[in-house]
Amino acid sequence: MSTQNIAAPRSPYLSHRKRNRFNIEKWGWIYMRVSGFLLVFLIFGHLFYNLIFPGKVSILDWAFVAGKFSDPLWMWWDGAMLWLALIHGANGMRTLVNDYAHGRFRSVLLWALGITTVVLLVLGTLVLTTFDPCLGPTDNAELIAICAAQ
Amino acid sequence: MAGAATLEAVDNAGAPEAPIQAFTVTLNIRRFDPEKDAEPYWQDFDVELYATDRVLDALHKIKWEQDGSLTFRRSCAHGICGSDAMRINGRNRLACKTLIKDLDISKPIYVEAIKGLPLEKDLIVDMEPFFASYREIQPFLIADSKPKDGKERIQSVAQRARFDDTTKCILCAACTSSCPVFWTDGQYFGPAAIVNAHRFIFDSRDEAASVRLDILNDKEGVWRCRTTFNCTEACPRGIEVTKAIAEVKAAVLRGKPDIPKQ
Amino acid sequence: MTSQAAPPESPAAPIPEPKRRKLPAGTLYRGREGMWSWVLHRITGTAIFFFLLVHILDTALIRISPEAYDAVIGTYKTPIMGLGEVALVAAVGLHALNGLRIIFIDLFSWGPRAQKAMFWIVVVLWILLLVGFVPRHLMVVFGGH
Amino acid sequence: MSEYLEFEDGDVIDGVHYHRHDVVIVGAGGAGMRAAIEAAPRANTAVITKLYPTRSHTGAAQGGMAAALANVEEDSWEWHTFDTVKGGDYLVDQDAAEILAKEAIDAVLDLENMGLPFNRTPEGRIDQRRFGGHTRDHGKAPVRRACYAADRTGHMILQTLFQNCVKLGVNFFNEFYALDLVMTEVDGVEQPSGVVAYELATGQLHVFQGKSIVFATGGFGKIYKTTSNAHTLTGDGVGIIWRKGLPLEDMEFFQFHPTGLAGLGILLTEGARGEGAILRNANGERFMERYAPTIKDLAPRDIVSRCMVQEVAEGRGAGPHKDYVLLDCTHLGAEVLETKLPDITEFARTYLGVDPVVEPVPVMPTAHYAMGGIPTNVKAEVLRDNDTIVPGLYAAGECACVSVHGSNRLGTNSLLDINVFGKRAGNNAVDYAETAEFRPIPADAAAGVRELVDGLRNSSGTERIGALRKQLQDEMDRNAQVFRTDESLEKVTQTIHELRERYKNVAIHDKGQRFNTDLLEAIELGFLLDLAEVVVYSARNRKESRGGHMRDDYPKRDDETYLKHTMAYLTGDPHSADAADHITLGWKPVVITNYQPMERKY
Numbered sequence A: 001m002s003t004q005n006i007a008a009p010r011s012p013y014l015s016h017r018k019r020n021r022f023n024i025e026k027w028g029w030i031y032m033r034v035s036g037f038l039l040v041f042l043i044f045g046h047l048f049y050n051l052i053f054p055g056k057v058s059i060l061d062w063a064f065v066a067g068k069f070s071d072p073l074w075m076w077w078d079g080a081m082l083w084l085a086l087i088h089g090a091n092g093m094r095t096l097v098n099d100y101a102h103g104r105f106r107s108v109l110l111w112a113l114g115i116t117t118v119v120l121l122v123l124g125t126l127v128l129t130t131f132d133p134c135l136g137p138t139d140n141a142e143l144i145a146i147c148a149a150q
Numbered sequence B: 001m002a003g004a005a006t007l008e009a010v011d012n013a014g015a016p017e018a019p020i021q022a023f024t025v026t027l028n029i030r031r032f033d034p035e036k037d038a039e040p041y042w043q044d045f046d047v048e049l050y051a052t053d054r055v056l057d058a059l060h061k062i063k064w065e066q067d068g069s070l071t072f073r074r075s076c077a078h079g080i081c082g083s084d085a086m087r088i089n090g091r092n093r094l095a096c097k098t099l100i101k102d103l104d105i106s107k108p109i110y111v112e113a114i115k116g117l118p119l120e121k122d123l124i125v126d127m128e129p130f131f132a133s134y135r136e137i138q139p140f141l142i143a144d145s146k147p148k149d150g151k152e153r154i155q156s157v158a159q160r161a162r163f164d165d166t167t168k169c170i171l172c173a174a175c176t177s178s179c180p181v182f183w184t185d186g187q188y189f190g191p192a193a194i195v196n197a198h199r200f201i202f203d204s205r206d207e208a209a210s211v212r213l214d215i216l217n218d219k220e221g222v223w224r225c226r227t228t229f230n231c232t233e234a235c236p237r238g239i240e241v242t243k244a245i246a247e248v249k250a251a252v253l254r255g256k257p258d259i260p261k262q
Numbered sequence C: 001m002t003s004q005a006a007p008p009e010s011p012a013a014p015i016p017e018p019k020r021r022k023l024p025a026g027t028l029y030r031g032r033e034g035m036w037s038w039v040l041h042r043i044t045g046t047a048i049f050f051f052l053l054v055h056i057l058d059t060a061l062i063r064i065s066p067e068a069y070d071a072v073i074g075t076y077k078t079p080i081m082g083l084g085e086v087a088l089v090a091a092v093g094l095h096a097l098n099g100l101r102i103i104f105i106d107l108f109s110w111g112p113r114a115q116k117a118m119f120w121i122v123v124v125l126w127i128l129l130l131v132g133f134v135p136r137h138l139m140v141v142f143g144g145h
Numbered sequence D: 001m002s003e004y005l006e007f008e009d010g011d012v013i014d015g016v017h018y019h020r021h022d023v024v025i026v027g028a029g030g031a032g033m034r035a036a037i038e039a040a041p042r043a044n045t046a047v048i049t050k051l052y053p054t055r056s057h058t059g060a061a062q063g064g065m066a067a068a069l070a071n072v073e074e075d076s077w078e079w080h081t082f083d084t085v086k087g088g089d090y091l092v093d094q095d096a097a098e099i100l101a102k103e104a105i106d107a108v109l110d111l112e113n114m115g116l117p118f119n120r121t122p123e124g125r126i127d128q129r130r131f132g133g134h135t136r137d138h139g140k141a142p143v144r145r146a147c148y149a150a151d152r153t154g155h156m157i158l159q160t161l162f163q164n165c166v167k168l169g170v171n172f173f174n175e176f177y178a179l180d181l182v183m184t185e186v187d188g189v190e191q192p193s194g195v196v197a198y199e200l201a202t203g204q205l206h207v208f209q210g211k212s213i214v215f216a217t218g219g220f221g222k223i224y225k226t227t228s229n230a231h232t233l234t235g236d237g238v239g240i241i242w243r244k245g246l247p248l249e250d251m252e253f254f255q256f257h258p259t260g261l262a263g264l265g266i267l268l269t270e271g272a273r274g275e276g277a278i279l280r281n282a283n284g285e286r287f288m289e290r291y292a293p294t295i296k297d298l299a300p301r302d303i304v305s306r307c308m309v310q311e312v313a314e315g316r317g318a319g320p321h322k323d324y325v326l327l328d329c330t331h332l333g334a335e336v337l338e339t340k341l342p343d344i345t346e347f348a349r350t351y352l353g354v355d356p357v358v359e360p361v362p363v364m365p366t367a368h369y370a371m372g373g374i375p376t377n378v379k380a381e382v383l384r385d386n387d388t389i390v391p392g393l394y395a396a397g398e399c400a401c402v403s404v405h406g407s408n409r410l411g412t413n414s415l416l417d418i419n420v421f422g423k424r425a426g427n428n429a430v431d432y433a434e435t436a437e438f439r440p441i442p443a444d445a446a447a448g449v450r451e452l453v454d455g456l457r458n459s460s461g462t463e464r465i466g467a468l469r470k471q472l473q474d475e476m477d478r479n480a481q482v483f484r485t486d487e488s489l490e491k492v493t494q495t496i497h498e499l500r501e502r503y504k505n506v507a508i509h510d511k512g513q514r515f516n517t518d519l520l521e522a523i524e525l526g527f528l529l530d531l532a533e534v535v536v537y538s539a540r541n542r543k544e545s546r547g548g549h550m551r552d553d554y555p556k557r558d559d560e561t562y563l564k565h566t567m568a569y570l571t572g573d574p575h576s577a578d579a580a581d582h583i584t585l586g587w588k589p590v591v592i593t594n595y596q597p598m599e600r601k602y
């Protein structure tokens, strides 16, 4: 191989940096920390209530969840968790994609990620807000009363 | 030095009067000659060394006695010029600051070029992208107001101490080329550039902190740091690089650096 | 340089013929606590994200019909899924604790200096968490009824 | 004229790249960059440097930079001048020393204004510390004159100058090795017209045409084995000038710094003694009290080095082989060591495994600084003989000899020198470039370098560079170090001659074009051999002891015969066997203004 056909050393530095006014990175960074902090309580509360507190996995069924969702506290709890965790996770995945994917592949992944996130946020929120606890069987006396009243 | 695998403890190794005892050490060097090789390859060399020798001495012995084509940068030989950052046993070090006695010589010593910058030949990489990032953060004092008496600007001992750590940088690139985020696409400004920005952002005499904070508040700026601390571990000058980066992040958030008033 | 032809081979002192070794491209970078905790953080974060996607979908079934929901949730009640839940809790636990470590590093001036100690504290707390959770959970899963 | 080349900046003709810049600076250490900061805003300037600028050895300087700021105690530039003259054993050109001391104050303030982070006094002004040979009121007591930034003053200077070059957008050609000066005959006289450089990355040759050319290539400490100097300090610039037949001044004066880490040569700054560290022999005795009762350990370097070697020679050396003395810092306390001398504390720990906080550090003199070099006047213009200048050619820094250091440089005066005379060189180079025309470049400007490079690349020799260089350095250490005699110099002359013969038969392994450091080391060795020969030849001729030049066989200073500068010229066939056949020595008078030579006592 002669010197002529090797790529020139010291190729000029190609800066891909573009500076734009609104900077999502800073807000993303803050968001990761704030949401992460809140999620510690939300997720461990959730896990504790669902996996430990009832004592048995078998209890986890439609009736259990329905009972939970009819309580506004848990509705808001799970709603907050849905939004915080999904956006946290999606933003984290965005970082990963930016790190490891390049070119077209990157844009495809980013779009897929964005669409998935929005769809799931909408879906999850709809489920939470329009959920009808009277749809199925329950042994929760209070619930039965409410449903009967309808 | 932190992180050295001190497996071979040689008595008195440090003292110059140490009994002269030489070891045969195997160096396994990742070589690449752009004029001959399509791909880098590894090559072994056996060298007679003393415990107090540095890896740089080993490289010199190879170059001067065995294979003159072994190519690497070096100048000062005592950790002050920043020429010879390389990956020694998987970690970024200066060859001239890594003593044989601090390495496990029962196994070969692996030596390869630093990662993330284009490989040019053997242990030499292209430093241009590194210096380009450095230049981008405006690494110079910006202060238009002249000191009143035409003498020096006044700076208190505490203000001077505020940025002391980051003035030590020798631009060796050990940090930037140890950063997993930098490896991904080489677009991240990198810890060295941020360290040098910190040097001025936190200098009470400087008047352009906000400009630099703005530059680093960028997609490729401080926010790309994932606090992996490889930079801090690698820095041969003992600069607390990650801490400096954290301080710059905090300064971006507050809109100004936290400098002592007095 | 065009005017310079390739130099002829010279009979000078011989260069040892390279003993080419088959080895991976480069060695793995030997980072320390900071790097490995970040690797774990990434892996666990990604894993949790994908779990979350599925979890939202299955929970959405609750809106469709109790039967569909119970059918799907029923499959969770196998020992394999029970182990999966252990993995999930382990992942979330590690990610959460290390997430707090990262927040402390960013927030406090002593953070960066204490990062290694904090990493080991994270590991200890994580083990305690698992010690508290795993036996109990496995008893439920395998205890069956 | 057909023998001259027509080209535009950026042309490549016959594989050689041609560049055109008003000012061409060779070297990007302190002196080169200080010159560039003056030149770049006013003229099209190029800086050629074989190292990335921040790798230059100015960065290794530790202790400080002298200036009579009087920030902490009474001081004046006259006292500074006197100390410089006396420190240089009266071989200093006093007009130059006055300029140095006077302009020191602005030089320091310039640096501060450029951003240099000096250590501060409680009032927030630049702090100052004591240093060897700097005294108040003509030798009464040590004075605090050295402005410093911990023990990293050189590092800060180098970084600050580089930062300001970045600010000005200075045009650097990094890793370009200047290998020749192009001279063009104008009006019957050879005049400088450009520089030929070798690009390390590609192996290609470049010719830089310039109206003015500044040499700032630093020292050549690598002629010795034990040295504080970098591997790259091979005196290329001085060697180029020498090979062009221009003279070199005072080459016999090489400074040996007292406190190099024993066996390694890595420097421990005199600032350590400035802060109160003490030299002790094996018996724990503070021996400098005997030799220099007034300023003791802070006597100038030549004296301290000599006393150390004497202590060892007389059997009072420490260690199992009784071959070094001890630098005791233990009483300074961890606080002072960690804050004011952090780097050297670390050097001792890293390289010797000795912790200065608790135990004394083994030290011995180490080759440190070339007082001699390319003769210039106070405008940094290079001299062709005792008083004719070479128009358009400038030199500054360690490669130059103004002479402000005479036969022995005072600590902290070199960082000062590179700033004061670097600035002057830059300014004068631009002034000159503003009025001058480009001189034509001969068509075969690069031929000499090509021959040199191709000759080495294609050589079928059998000698190894490493072996020759090692032998040179060992011999220089043995026979031309702190103490010299006619006999020892004769011996090393012989060796150098043999080595120069063997060098013709040197071979390199690396035949490639890219980053061929093997080739460059061979070329550097050539310069080392040339310079070592001049050093030794000049030293044999000076049969007296003065400053850094200590002749055991002529232990007295002899002002009658030798109060003058040596001027060495390359005449005749450079390859002739006997140095006398190709080196001619002459004398140049010393400029004396205020201070008549006196006995040098401290």
Ligand SMILES: Cc1cc2nc3c(=O)[nH]c(=O)nc-3n(C[C@H](O)[C@H](O)[C@H](O)COP(=O)(O)OP(=O)(O)OC[C@H]3O[C@@H](n4cnc5c(N)ncnc54)[C@H](O)[C@@H]3O)c2cc1C
Pocket: D026, D027, D028, D029, D030, D031, D032, D048, D049, D050, D051, D052, D053, D056, D057, D058, D059, D060, D061, D062, D063, D064, D065, D066, D153, D154, D176, D177, D178, D179, D216, D217, D218, D219, D228, D229, D230, D233, D235, D236, D237, D267, D269, D368, D369, D396, D397, D398, D399, D411, D412, D413, D414, D415, D416, D418
């Ligand atoms: C360890 C140490 C400590 C010191 N401490 C002090 C101190 O405390 N106070 C003090 O006053 N002085 C001190 N000195 C002395 C002082 O640092 C040096 O004399 C001074 O820095 C020299 O500066 P310079 O610009 O002339 O050369 P350098 O800084 O050595 O720069 C030389 C430049 O020339 C370039 N160059 C060389 N050859 C070529 C070539 N062929 N082609 C292209 N470029 C070339 C190099 O790349 C480099 O950029 C110390 C010296 C040493 C070694």
Ligand code: HEM
Pocket: A032, A033, A035, A036, A037, A039, A040, A043, A085, A086, A088, A089, A090, A091, A092, A093, A095, A096, B225, B226, B227, C038, C041, C042, C044, C045, C046, C048, C049, C050, C052, C092, C095, C096, C097, C098, C099, C100, C102, C103
């Ligand atoms: C339980 C509480 C949680 C805490 C305290 C937490 C904390 C954090 C923090 C601070 C970061 C930023 C890391 C950095 O900038 O280097 C982060 C990143 C991340 N988190 Fe979480 N997180 C939590 C839960 C979650 C959940 C539920 C998911 C998944 C949906 C998730 C997925 C991610 C991902 C993918 C990243 C990106 C990783 C990276 O960039 O390396 N996290 N987390």
Ligand code: SF4
Pocket: B082, B168, B169, B170, B171, B172, B173, B174, B175, B176, B191, B192, B195, B234, B235, B236, B237, B238, B239, B241
């Ligand atoms: S911060 Fe440390 S590792 Fe990074 S370039 Fe500077 S000296 Fe080197």
Ligand code: F3S
Pocket: B175, B178, B179, B180, B181, B182, B190, B191, B224, B225, B226, B227, B228, B229, B230, B231, B232, B241, B242, B245
């Ligand atoms: S290694 Fe990289 S991720 Fe941050 S802590 Fe250092 S810059």
Ligand code: FES
Pocket: B073, B074, B075, B076, B077, B078, B079, B080, B081, B082, B083, B084, B085, B094, B095, B096, B097
């Ligand atoms: S050679 Fe200068 S830092 Fe290693």
